[in-house]
Amino acid sequence: MSELEKKSFNVREIREEFPALRQQIYGKNLIYFDNGATSQKPQMVLNAINLFYSKENANIHRGVHYMSQKATTEYEAARQRIQHYIGARKSEEIIFTKGTTDSINLVAFSFGQLLSSGDEILISAMEHHSNIVPWQMLCERQGCILKVAPINQRGELIMEEFERLLSPKTKLVSITHISNTLGTVNPVKEIIQKAHAVGAKVLIDGAQSIQHMHINVKELDCDFYVFSSHKVFGPTGIGVLYGKEDLLDRMPPYQGGGDMISRVTFERTTYNELPFKFEAGTPHIAGGICLGKAFEFLESIDMEAAERHERELANYAEGMLDTFEGLQIIGEAKNKTSVVSFSVKGIHPFDIGTLLDKQGIAVRTGHHCTQPLMDFYGIPGTVRASFAFYNTKEEIDTFVQAVERSLSMLR
Amino acid sequence: MNLTEKQEEIIQEFEVFDDWMEKYEYIIDLGKDLPKIDEDHKTEDRLIEGCQSRVWLDSHFDNGKMHFTADSDAIITKGIIGLLIRVLDQESPESIAKADLFFIGRIGLQEHLSPTRANGLLGMVKRLKLEAIKHISAAS
Numbered sequence: 001m002s003e004l005e006k007k008s009f010n011v012r013e014i015r016e017e018f019p020a021l022r023q024q025i026y027g028k029n030l031i032y033f034d035n036g037a038t039s040q041k042p043q044m045v046l047n048a049i050n051l052f053y054s055k056e057n058a059n060i061h062r063g064v065h066y067m068s069q070k071a072t073t074e075y076e077a078a079r080q081r082i083q084h085y086i087g088a089r090k091s092e093e094i095i096f097t098k099g100t101t102d103s104i105n106l107v108a109f110s111f112g113q114l115l116s117s118g119d120e121i122l123i124s125a126m127e128h129h130s131n132i133v134p135w136q137m138l139c140e141r142q143g144c145i146l147k148v149a150p151i152n153q154r155g156e157l158i159m160e161e162f163e164r165l166l167s168p169k170t171k172l173v174s175i176t177h178i179s180n181t182l183g184t185v186n187p188v189k190e191i192i193q194k195a196h197a198v199g200a201k202v203l204i205d206g207a208q209s210i211q212h213m214h215i216n217v218k219e220l221d222c223d224f225y226v227f228s229s230h231k232v233f234g235p236t237g238i239g240v241l242y243g244k245e246d247l248l249d250r251m252p253p254y255q256g257g258g259d260m261i262s263r264v265t266f267e268r269t270t271y272n273e274l275p276f277k278f279e280a281g282t283p284h285i286a287g288g289i290c291l292g293k294a295f296e297f298l299e300s301i302d303m304e305a306a307e308r309h310e311r312e313l314a315n316y317a318e319g320m321l322d323t324f325e326g327l328q329i330i331g332e333a334k335n336k337t338s339v340v341s342f343s344v345k346g347i348h349p350f351d352i353g354t355l356l357d358k359q360g361i362a363v364r365t366g367h368h369c370t371q372p373l374m375d376f377y378g379i380p381g382t383v384r385a386s387f388a389f390y391n392t393k394e395e396i397d398t399f400v401q402a403v404e405r406s407l408s409m410l411r
Numbered sequence: 412m413n414l415t416e417k418q419e420e421i422i423q424e425f426e427v428f429d430d431w432m433e434k435y436e437y438i439i440d441l442g443k444d445l446p447k448i449d450e451d452h453k454t455e456d457r458l459i460e461g462c463q464s465r466v467w468l469d470s471h472f473d474n475g476k477m478h479f480t481a482d483s484d485a486i487i488t489k490g491i492i493g494l495l496i497r498v499l500d501q502e503s504p505e506s507i508a509k510a511d512l513f514f515i516g517r518i519g520l521q522e523h524l525s526p527t528r529a530n531g532l533l534g535m536v537k538r539l540k541l542e543a544i545k546h547i548s549a550a551s
Contacts, residue, residue, distance in 0.1 A: 348463075349463070350463040
């Protein structure tokens with residue numbers, strides 16, 4: 001159980017936990033609105049990183065000495081903490097990877113080995129490149145076919161089209177839970193039910209959802225759920241692949257090496273059990289342990305209140321930005337959260353981002369690794385402000401004023 | 412004025428600005444004033460693709476000097492192009508090839524010429540130097 005009690009949601013108190021938010025950039029108080037790219041880290045995660053490398057650093061699994069056993073225990077405890085947080089049945093279903101991209105590549109390779117020529121993979125038009133390219137590579141290797149479910153102008157998946165593309169040939173649906181560019185929240189439960197009805201498995205890209213809402217993989221009934229530690233207040237370089245045990249059991253290993261084997265001879269190698277079958281080599285031990293700490297922190301947050309707060313922030317920002325002449329909000333789904341993406345007629349997003357930076361505001365500009373989506377809207381890129389539960393309405397007031405000032409300079 | 416003196420002059424001009432926004436206001440004005448490249452000159456071979464903004468570079472050699480015009484879809488990038496043109500235009504290929512563009516760092520704009528900035532400016536300077544080197548080797 002968490003050492004921290006679940007407290008009533010209080011942004012001021014939460015902000016106190018994040019030292020990175022208490023700094024000045026170019027002489028201005030930092031406003032960090034690039035949470036879609038990566039989140040800042042709470043003090044308890046920072047302390048855990050320091051503690052691990054100061055006192056607990058040892059290689060894990062099979063070490064007979066005290067430090068190795070302690071590190072192993074903590075690493076496996078982190079796995080269990082994540083298992084409980086996302087409601088997985090067993091800790092064996094939690095595979096540590098390098099991040100969302102690595103998790104998707106693992107599935108594309110290993111699950112892909114079970115597919116044949118003509119089998120179909122279905123994705124959506126709002127996917128990040130990391131949920132497009134691994135499937136294209138799989139299609140090239142195995143002769144599978146990639147299908148793309150279209151979206152409407154508001155940036156919502158067109159469910160009728162999605163259903164039309166589903167068939168017994170569909171072996172996997174791989175779709176983002178929340179669009180990193182548009183903030184659209186996809187109806188994943190419905191998607192999973194419909195995909196399962198034709199016998200397809202479903203991978204949910206949770207890179208943009210687990211930090212914003214309560215996730216339960218058992219309730220969702222997804223076959224795979226993937227996310228990155230660094231977007232969910234943990235260290236960079238580690239992430240998670242959740243997969244249903246029977247499916248992971250059937251999949252061949254992704255990479256070979258130490259830790260993933262049971263017995264090696266030059267003639268034949270047998271593989272280790274789950275989850276180690278998919279974790280070749282020395283893992284990111286500190287990363288795993290500290291990701292566990294990030295989840296301990298999350299356990300103390302009232303996620304329903306946090307989600308309401310983030311939606312309020314996004315609505316508040318959009319309401320004000322919408323009044324600016326020539327400004328178009330990109331992504332107007334009925335169900336959206338925590339992201340405000342916009343473009344301004346005749347003004348390059350790069351210019352707006354540069355001027356916001358000089359006013360102490362961190363946003364992201366460009367295509368956000370969703371070039372096909374930019375092509376759909378016919379724009380080179382957007383300015384994207386993406387919020388976390390530690391952001392405030394006051395920050396949005398300052399941000400909106402800064403956008404106004406930037407636009408007046410650029411016109 | 413030689414290439415170094417031109418750079419010193421720009422550094423002096425930038426000393427009057429108190430803050431970043433004033434500095435950028437000036438850069439944006441330079442960008443707005445920069446003569447545009449003809450639309451039909453914005454061809455693939457003149458394009459330097461950045462991840463975010465794009466730059467078109469048109470250069471030619473005349474009377475022992477290099478001349479160039481450039482354009483970008485981002486106005487701040489254009490403003491910095493204006494400064495680069497002021498320094499490098501009408502210089503000999505030799506001085507362009509060995510030019511140390513120290514003024515960029517001194518006026519605090521080094522981030523725009525860093526490989527991570529991805530706005531096409533670094534690529535533009537590299538291509539310009541390459542053009543200069545081509546002329547030097549063709550002449551020798």
